[in-house]
Amino acid sequence: MATAIRRPVRTPALRIERLSKTFGATKALDDVTIAFDRGQTHALVGSNGSGKSTLIKTLAGYHRPDPGAHAYFAGEEFDLEAPGDERPAGLRFIHQDLGLVLELSAVDNFGLKCGFSTSRGFVSWREQARRTREAIARFDLGLDVHAPLSQATPVERTIVAIAAAIQDWDEDGGLLVLDEPTAALPPVEVTELFAILDEVKAAGATIVYVSHRLDEIFQICSDVSVLRAGRLVASRAVEGLEPQDIAALMVGTDVDTEIRPTRPAAQRTDLALEARGLRGEFLRGVDLQVGHGEIVGVAGLLGSGREELPYVVAGARADIASGRLRVGDGEWSRVESGGFRHPIVPADRLREGIVGEMTIEENLALPVLSELGRGGLLRRGAERDVARESIRRVDLVPPEPDRVISTLSGGNQQKVVVARWLTEQRPLLILAEPTAGVDIAARMALFRLLIAEADRGLGVLVSSSDVDDLLHLCTRVLVLRDGVVARELAYDEITETNLLHAMEGIDS
Amino acid sequence: MSTTPTADPVQPQRSADPQASSREQAPARGSRAGALFGSALSPRRIGAVYVWAVIVLFFAIYTPDTFLTGTTVTQILNNSAITGLAALALLIPLATRTFDLSIGFVMSLSGVTAANFVANGMPLVPAVLLGLGAALVVGVINATVVVVMRVDSFIGTLATGSIIASFITMVTNEQDITDVRLTGAFSDLGQTDIGGVTLPVLYALAVVIVLWVLLEHTTTGRRLYSTGFNPDAAKLASVRVDRLRFLSLLASAFIAGVAGIALAATLGAGSPSAGQSYLLPAFAAAFLGATQIRPGRFNAIGTVIAVLVLTTGTTGLALALAPAWAADLFTGVVLIAALTLTGAERRRLRSRGSAFLRLRKRGGSTPDTPEVAS
Numbered sequence: 001m002a003t004a005i006r007r008p009v010r011t012p013a014l015r016i017e018r019l020s021k022t023f024g025a026t027k028a029l030d031d032v033t034i035a036f037d038r039g040q041t042h043a044l045v046g047s048n049g050s051g052k053s054t055l056i057k058t059l060a061g062y063h064r065p066d067p068g069a070h071a072y073f074a075g076e077e078f079d080l081e082a083p084g085d086e087r088p089a090g091l092r093f094i095h096q097d098l099g100l101v102l103e104l105s106a107v108d109n110f111g112l113k114c115g116f117s118t119s120r121g122f123v124s125w126r127e128q129a130r131r132t133r134e135a136i137a138r139f140d141l142g143l144d145v146h147a148p149l150s151q152a153t154p155v156e157r158t159i160v161a162i163a164a165a166i167q168d169w170d171e172d173g174g175l176l177v178l179d180e181p182t183a184a185l186p187p188v189e190v191t192e193l194f195a196i197l198d199e200v201k202a203a204g205a206t207i208v209y210v211s212h213r214l215d216e217i218f219q220i221c222s223d224v225s226v227l228r229a230g231r232l233v234a235s236r237a238v239e240g241l242e243p244q245d246i247a248a249l250m251v252g253t254d255v256d257t258e259i260r261p262t263r264p265a266a267q268r269t270d271l272a273l274e275a276r277g278l279r280g281e282f283l284r285g286v287d288l289q290v291g292h293g294e295i296v297g298v299a300g301l302l303g304s305g306r307e308e309l310p311y312v313v314a315g316a317r318a319d320i321a322s323g324r325l326r327v328g329d330g331e332w333s334r335v336e337s338g339g340f341r342h343p344i345v346p347a348d349r350l351r352e353g354i355v356g357e358m359t360i361e362e363n364l365a366l367p368v369l370s371e372l373g374r375g376g377l378l379r380r381g382a383e384r385d386v387a388r389e390s391i392r393r394v395d396l397v398p399p400e401p402d403r404v405i406s407t408l409s410g411g412n413q414q415k416v417v418v419a420r421w422l423t424e425q426r427p428l429l430i431l432a433e434p435t436a437g438v439d440i441a442a443r444m445a446l447f448r449l450l451i452a453e454a455d456r457g458l459g460v461l462v463s464s465s466d467v468d469d470l471l472h473l474c475t476r477v478l479v480l481r482d483g484v485v486a487r488e489l490a491y492d493e494i495t496e497t498n499l500l501h502a503m504e505g506i507d508s
Numbered sequence: 509m510s511t512t513p514t515a516d517p518v519q520p521q522r523s524a525d526p527q528a529s530s531r532e533q534a535p536a537r538g539s540r541a542g543a544l545f546g547s548a549l550s551p552r553r554i555g556a557v558y559v560w561a562v563i564v565l566f567f568a569i570y571t572p573d574t575f576l577t578g579t580t581v582t583q584i585l586n587n588s589a590i591t592g593l594a595a596l597a598l599l600i601p602l603a604t605r606t607f608d609l610s611i612g613f614v615m616s617l618s619g620v621t622a623a624n625f626v627a628n629g630m631p632l633v634p635a636v637l638l639g640l641g642a643a644l645v646v647g648v649i650n651a652t653v654v655v656v657m658r659v660d661s662f663i664g665t666l667a668t669g670s671i672i673a674s675f676i677t678m679v680t681n682e683q684d685i686t687d688v689r690l691t692g693a694f695s696d697l698g699q700t701d702i703g704g705v706t707l708p709v710l711y712a713l714a715v716v717i718v719l720w721v722l723l724e725h726t727t728t729g730r731r732l733y734s735t736g737f738n739p740d741a742a743k744l745a746s747v748r749v750d751r752l753r754f755l756s757l758l759a760s761a762f763i764a765g766v767a768g769i770a771l772a773a774t775l776g777a778g779s780p781s782a783g784q785s786y787l788l789p790a791f792a793a794a795f796l797g798a799t800q801i802r803p804g805r806f807n808a809i810g811t812v813i814a815v816l817v818l819t820t821g822t823t824g825l826a827l828a829l830a831p832a833w834a835a836d837l838f839t840g841v842v843l844i845a846a847l848t849l850t851g852a853e854r855r856r857l858r859s860r861g862s863a864f865l866r867l868r869k870r871g872g873s874t875p876d877t878p879e880v881a882s
Contacts, residue, residue, distance in 0.1 A: 316744065341746055352744055357737045357804055366734055367745040373727040380725075420745070 012072070013038040013175045013206040014091070019069040019080070021054050021230075028054040029065075030230040036175065036223075041197070041207040043217040043238070046227035047250050047500070048466055052210055055227065056179050060084055060093045074173050090174040094181060098161040102150040106143060106160050107132045113164040135163045139196050155189035159196055172204040179210045183302040194220050212301050214243045214504045228252055243506045251496040271328075272427040272459020275313060278323035278335065282308045284483035286323075290459040292427060295450065297470040297494075298463035300480035301503050307347065309480065310432040310463045314344035328427040343367060343421040345414075347432035353417045354405050361387035361401035364420050390419035394449055411442020418446065422453060429453070431462045435469055447472045467496050481505055556800050556810075556846065560817045567824035574827040582704035588819040589708035590774065593767035594783075594790035595797065595811050596715045600756040602794055602806040603723060604749075605736040606661045608760040610650060610669035611790065615768030615783025617672050618643040620680055622769050623778025626694045627687035636697075636769055643765025644758065646672060651757040655750050665757075676780045685778030698773030708770040715763060719808040732756065733805060792843040793818060799846055818842060 012035040021029040029051045036042045046052045057063045059071075061084025071080045073088040100109050107125070110132045111117075117127040132145045139159050149157055158181055166176060178197075182190045197220060201207055209221055217224055217238060225235040226249040234249050273290040282305035290296045300306030312321040318338035325340070326332045333340040346352035354363055365372055365383045372382045387401040394415040405413060414434065421429055434450075435443045450473060454460050464470055470477050477494050479487045479502035487502040501507075567575040574580075594611055601608045622639030626632065646668060653664040700707050723729035734742040735749045743749050767786070772778050796818070797811030798804065821842065822835040 314744075343746075344744060346741075346744055351738075352740045355734050355738045355741050358734065362730065362734075365730070366742070366747065369727040369730055369747075376726045376728060377721075378725055378727050378730060 011038050011075075012036060013074060013173065014208075015072045016059070016080075017070040017072075019055070019058065019071075020066040021051075021058055021063055022066055027230050029058065032227070032230075032232045034225055034232055034235055036206055036208055038173070038206050039201070039204055040223050041201055041209055041221045043221035043224040044208055044210045044227070045212075045214070045217065045224060045246060045250060047496075049229070050227040050250070051230040052227050053179070054230075056093070056095075056177055056208075056210060059091075059177065060095075061087055073175070090169055092165040092169060092174060092176050094158070094161050094165055094176065094178045096179045096181075096183060098157055100149055100157055100161055102157075103148055105148055106136070106145040106152075109149060109160060110135065110164050110167070114167050135167050136160065138199065139163060153189065154185050155192050158185070158193055162196060162200070166200065166205070174204075175206040175208065176200060177208040177210070180212060180302075181209075182211065182213060182216060190216070214246055214506065217246070218243065226250055243504065244501070247497060247500045247504065247506060251500060273313070273325065273327055273461060275323060275325035278309070278312050278321065278325070279483075280305070280308050280312050280317055280321035282483050283312060283321070283323075283480075286478075286480070286483070286485055288461075288478060288485070290428065290461050292457045292459050293454050295454050295460040295462060295473045295475060297474035297477035298461065298480060299467070299470055299477055299499050299503060302465075304480040304503070305483040306463055306465065306480050307432070310344055310430045310461060311346075313461060314342045314430050315340040316344065342428065342430060343426070345417050345421065345429070345431040345434060347436065349410070349413055349417060349437065354413055356404075356406035358405060359402050360391070360396070360405050360408070360416055363405050363416055364390045364401075367420055390416075390422065393422055394419040395445065409439065409442065410437040411439050411446070414438050414442070414446060415449070418449065422458075427457070428459045428461065431460070431464075433464055433466070434462055435464070435466055467499055470494065470499065471496065479503055553803060554800055554813065555849070556796060556813050556817050559842070560813070560820060563817065563821050563824065567820075567828065571824070571828045575824055579704065580823065580827065582701075584816065584819050584823050585709050586701075586704075586706045587823055588815045589706065589712045590767055590771050591786055591789045591793060591819065592712040592812065592815040593708065593715060593763060593770060594786040595793035595815055596712065596719055596808060597760045597763035597767060598790055598794045599719055599723070599797075599806045599808060599811060600732065600759040601661070601753075602798075603729075603732045603736050604753050604756050605739075606654065606753050606756055608650065608665050608757060608764075609662065609787065610646060610665040610672060611760060611764035611767075612784040612787035613669040613672040613676070614643050614646050614761050614764040615771055615786060616676055616780055617646065617783075618765035618768035619772030619775075619783065620676055620685060620778040620780055623685045623687075623690055623694070623772045624679070626689055627685055627778070629689065632693045632697075635694075639769050639772075640762065640765045643761045643768065647758040647761025650761060651754040654757060655754045661757075673784075680778070680780040682780055684780070686776075690776050690778075695773050695776040698770050699776070706774070708774060711766060711770055715766070716808045716812055723805075723807055724802075728752075789818060789839060792839055796843060796846045799849070814846075 015035040017033045019029055019032045019034075020027065032051075032055065044052050044055070054063060058065050058080065061080075061082065065080050067081070069080050071078055073091060076088070078088050079086065099113075101112065104112070107129050111123070111128055114131075116123045117131060118124060119127075129145055136143060136145070136159065139162075141156060141159055143152060143156050143160070149160065152160070162176070162178075166174065181193060185193060194216075197207060197209075209217070211217060221238050223236065224238050224241070224246060226233050226246060228250060229252075233252070270292045271289055272292045272294070273288070275286070275288050278286040278288075282303060284305070286305065286309065288296070298306055298309050308317065308321075311317050312323065312335060313325060315335060315338070318336060318340075322334070322336040324332050324334055327342060350356065355366065358366075361383060364387045368386060369378070372379050372386065384401065388399075390396075391399045391401060396412060396415050396419070405416060408416070418429075418431070418434075429450075431450075434446060438446065447469075450460055450462075460473070462469060462473060471494060474494060475491060477489045477499065478485050479489065479499065481503065486505065489498055489502065594615065597611050598608060618639040621642040622635045625635035625638055630638075650665050650668050653659050653668060654661045657664075659667075696707075698706065698708055702710075723732065731742070731747045732752055734745070734747055735752050739749045764783075768783055771782055771786075775782060793811055793814040794806055796814035797808075798806045800810030800813050801807055802810065818839055821838045825834045825838060
């Protein structure tokens with residue numbers, strides 16, 4: 001719970017006025033004026049697409065704001081439009097990926113971040129190691145500063161990043177921004193990180209804490225600001241708030257009822273997918289069923305198992321996952337046997353989805369090559385037929401099978417990846433992050449396509465961090481928390497508020 | 509080749525949809541240019557043929573008496589055969605983005621092995637088979653090291669090459685294997701000529717046809733390319749990536765074995781070091797070939813064109829009595845020039861792609877995409 005906080009005269013360590021940022025037609029930030037008081041831990045929350053990452057990145061100089069914004073650090077104005085290396089010295093950032101080179105040691109990473117100590121052009125490793133040890137000494141970290149950071153635990157890495165970021169700053173006036181530092185941390189290590197943050201704050205620094213996890217905000221933050229659709233909707237003390245209040249601020253008015261699909265309930269006796277006891281890196285025993293014609297969503301925060309579930313079901317994690325599953329009325333198979341494979345529309349389209357150098361047609365044919373061969377030779381006519389049929393089915397515009405796929409827009413690429421699995425007569429389609437990097441028009445087309453396919457009897461399992469996907473598509477959503485199904489929402493229950501409450505573990 | 513004819517019938521459909529053509533304008537322009545230049549004679553697809561013409565023209569003017577003869581043609585073909593076989597050996601692994609740097613040593617090994625057995629009185633056929641067998645053993649070792657033991661192919665096949673070299677030295681004591689028996693049927697394998705064209709040219713031609721069909725017209729070929737372009741996506745599309753990379757290293761060893769025996773037969777001797785010098789020209793030809801016919805893909809006919817360009821240059825230089833260093837200089841310069849042009853072309857394509865990404869990002873509805881877990 002909120003610790004008792006001394007409230008001296010509140011002077012802002014950082015004040016931002018009238019900050020807007022436009023990407024094309026989208027206003028990612030809309031006239032945001034916000035102040036972070038000195039010596040406080042200030043939470044910045046908002047759902048996906050609310051603009052909090054844009055705010056942090058604009059502040060760090062990664063994005064250039066729209067003209068007209070002002071920013072003051074310790075009362076002195078600085079230029080937000082200037083590049084990142086011209087920020088005030090007291091302003092420090094820990095980005096989500098920490099910016100460390102894991103193959104190198106703590107000493108090396110310190111050198112890279114804060115400069116190497118040299119004498120006559122040579123690195124003085126002894127001095128460098130001493131400085132590194134000194135910087136992390138206050139955090140009481142039993143870390144071998146010469147070992148590669150890949151051997152350190154996630155929280156140790158986070159602490160090294162923090163130590164490097166705040167080295168040689170004037171703590172009394174400094175401001176440290178942490179972008180979702182706990183996203184990749186197991187619960188035990190989160191406590192350790194909070195102790196470190198207390199330590200930093202005790203010296204008089206200000207902390208801006210970006211997080212998806214509302215429970216953390218109540219543990220360590222004194223103030224909270226909520227962004228929604230690029231606007232600042234609240235900025236106030238945490239004291240007196242309940243998690244539900246913050247959730248309500250993040251969601252706004254419920255408008256979701258209008259877009260919820262009105263499809264009839266699927267026949268649960270006639271299953272496209274049945275899975276029992278799925279376990280993996282994050283999953284700790286998940287059972288699930290997808291009926292024919294049903295679109296089942298999977299929601300959850302980062303680390304809840306939401307990202308992992310579709311891959312486990314697709315048999316792509318046979319090395320670490322276990323459990324039993326069967327598709328349609330087929331045989332049960334064990335995930336860990338490695339023998340089970342099911343197509344998936346992967347989360348990272350460029351890395352796992354498409355073969356960028358190949359044409360649309362070649363991408364479409366890839367998974368069905370064995371059916372397109374006769375005596376090993378590729379039947380070009382049959383391949384062209386498959387491509388034409390798929391292109392027609394997903395309504396790809398322009399319908400040019402010979403175009404190299406990397407020249408298409410993200411939405412069209414995604415259509416090809418989806419179409420690829422529709423060419424086969426399979427009862428089940430698995431998707432992860434189906435609309436990542438897909439523009440709004442293509443997104444709607446994709447939704448229509450999936451719903452049409454479901455109406456024809458296809459079972460669909462869709463895991464997404466984007467609540468919009470789930471609202472538009474699903475008649476049932478499994479909400480994962482800490483690797484288990486924390487709640488199952490159906491029909492009217494599927495609202496942004498309910499999803500958020502279930503993901504965060506707020507009783508409603 | 510097979511991709512162009514259908515581009516045109518589709519064109520009217522696209523322009524019938526104004527919204528679509530504006531949305532996809534950047535790539536559409538590209539494909540229209542592609543339709544214009546996509547014909548078989550486009551410099552983008554057979555640029556090396558034009559370079560070849562320039563080289564021929566140059567020597568025809570510079571040394572007309574020696575260059576413009578019928579024997580020059582057969583000489584170039586004969587000189588190309590072994591390099592061609594070596595370059596073709598590289599194609600299958602390269603299609604899967606796997607390097608086989610051991611082919612030079614494999615060539616020496618198979619040649620020495622076959623020559624050694626023939627010199628010791630073994631009949632021709634089993635001796636040749638043993639030579640090829642030795643090459644295949646290396647292929648299995650390479651594949652095991654690279655695919656099973658997960659050593660990077662670049663350094664892994666270099667290491668196995670070193671081991672082969674030591675083995676060859678151990679057996680031959682760095683002496684050429686020469687014997688009167690090698691001048692009979694064995695050397696006929698490399699020296700018999702039909703109208704001036706020697707047998708290795710025919711071997712190379714056979715391998716070209718097999719590889720072209722394999723890579724271009726079979727399902728396996730398509731899977732090999734997908735493995736090279738994006739192994740993760742290929743895996744998720746149920747392509748057995750590791751198995752293909754394993755087999756590709758067997759294929760390269762086998763073809764290199766053929767090349768080695770052809771080389772030994774041409775020399776009429778088993779040379780413990782003759783194969784190594786083919787490694788660099790082979791890579792040069794394979795990479796230059798990947799810029800031809802099917803740009804971006806290692807392919808057999810492109811490789812043939814590349815080998816002919818390089819050999820025409822070196823043969824012309826020899827006929828013009830150029831100093832010995834000129835040939836290597838020529839190979840190096842042509843290779844850098846070709847790869848620079850391809851690199852520029854690829855960057856041009858990619859920047860078009862990324863300009864598109866930027867467009868999408870600006871118009872996109874998810875400015876916060878980094879929050880999406882991947």
